[in-house]
Amino acid sequence: MKLKFTLAILLIVSSVYAQSELYPIGEDASVNFNFTNKSAIDEAILFEAKPIVRYSFYNNIKDRLLVDKPKNASTTYAIFSPHLRMYNENSAPVRMPSYKVALGFQQVWKLKVSKLLTTNMISFLIENGHYSNGQSGCAFSSDYNDGSVPCNSIYQTINNNQNINLSDLVNRENGHFQTNFTTLYLNHRINTKSNKSISYSFGYTLYHKNMFLLFDLGGYSDNDIQVYGKHRFYFDAEFSFKFCNNTYGVLQQKLALINGSHQSITNYRSNTSFSVFPFDITKNFGFKIAYIRGFDDYNLRFVDNVDQLTVGVVFSPFGIFSFDN
Numbered sequence: 001m002k003l004k005f006t007l008a009i010l011l012i013v014s015s016v017y018a019q020s021e022l023y024p025i026g027e028d029a030s031v032n033f034n035f036t037n038k039s040a041i042d043e044a045i046l047f048e049a050k051p052i053v054r055y056s057f058y059n060n061i062k063d064r065l066l067v068d069k070p071k072n073a074s075t076t077y078a079i080f081s082p083h084l085r086m087y088n089e090n091s092a093p094v095r096m097p098s099y100k101v102a103l104g105f106q107q108v109w110k111l112k113v114s115k116l117l118t119t120n121m122i123s124f125l126i127e128n129g130h131y132s133n134g135q136s137g138c139a140f141s142s143d144y145n146d147g148s149v150p151c152n153s154i155y156q157t158i159n160n161n162q163n164i165n166l167s168d169l170v171n172r173e174n175g176h177f178q179t180n181f182t183t184l185y186l187n188h189r190i191n192t193k194s195n196k197s198i199s200y201s202f203g204y205t206l207y208h209k210n211m212f213l214l215f216d217l218g219g220y221s222d223n224d225i226q227v228y229g230k231h232r233f234y235f236d237a238e239f240s241f242k243f244c245n246n247t248y249g250v251l252q253q254k255l256a257l258i259n260g261s262h263q264s265i266t267n268y269r270s271n272t273s274f275s276v277f278p279f280d281i282t283k284n285f286g287f288k289i290a291y292i293r294g295f296d297d298y299n300l301r302f303v304d305n306v307d308q309l310t311v312g313v314v315f316s317p318f319g320i321f322s323f324d325n
Contacts, residue, residue: 032312102129203234229260284319
């Protein structure tokens, strides 16, 4: 267990040093301790890590936000987003890790700034890639392989009976999950001269069969998509402020909605968090406490309904850079 925790810390540290560029829209890299409602799922989550790493092919956002004249900036990049968990069991392995690999593009437009504001900007994101857990077992039975005749028969039963509780059936050992996806986000960020910032975003993810919308590789099966649905919708709101010397706080609310999934699946996920960024040397690294309720975000375990309190460290791809403009 100690070795796995050390590995998780090393992964998050490596993600910090691997990216010195800025990304106005993006999930935080993090390592979290979880306090989970054990009645919601079979095992309690001990900790989890998301050592998200972005590699820029081109990124002029940091340089162009520091000057007054340029009105836009952009970045093109590759992103690797693993998601690892350790469960509170003796010698429990990292079960069914998640992997997301995508190509991304972000564009930033700086809007007219009033006397009360330091920055007023709109950002757009598009990412296209692959999401899977690298497993080969039937999603809802550990006795069969994915794609086998018995496994397909189980899917027929599930899709014909919306009253089945999929959380009771899911194969937590090696259940297969994969899809290709395209994600779109639009963000508006307003920074005032009183060291406060308001940000809100609207997002949408489409699960689709073809990789990069062109190649018939790595997509979902017809059985799978009837269970987890093609569409995800997102709304994020954030309030940032300076409250002690050079310490900054970020209050954030994230909401995700699923459309078209099996009826037994909770179709919402709420994540309410507060982060503190106390270090002068880096305004991207901090500490976060969060309360999460709704569907799980760990590949096949989206069939679970979670109720979590998490505490951990985070690395924000944008952080509080904008306060220093």
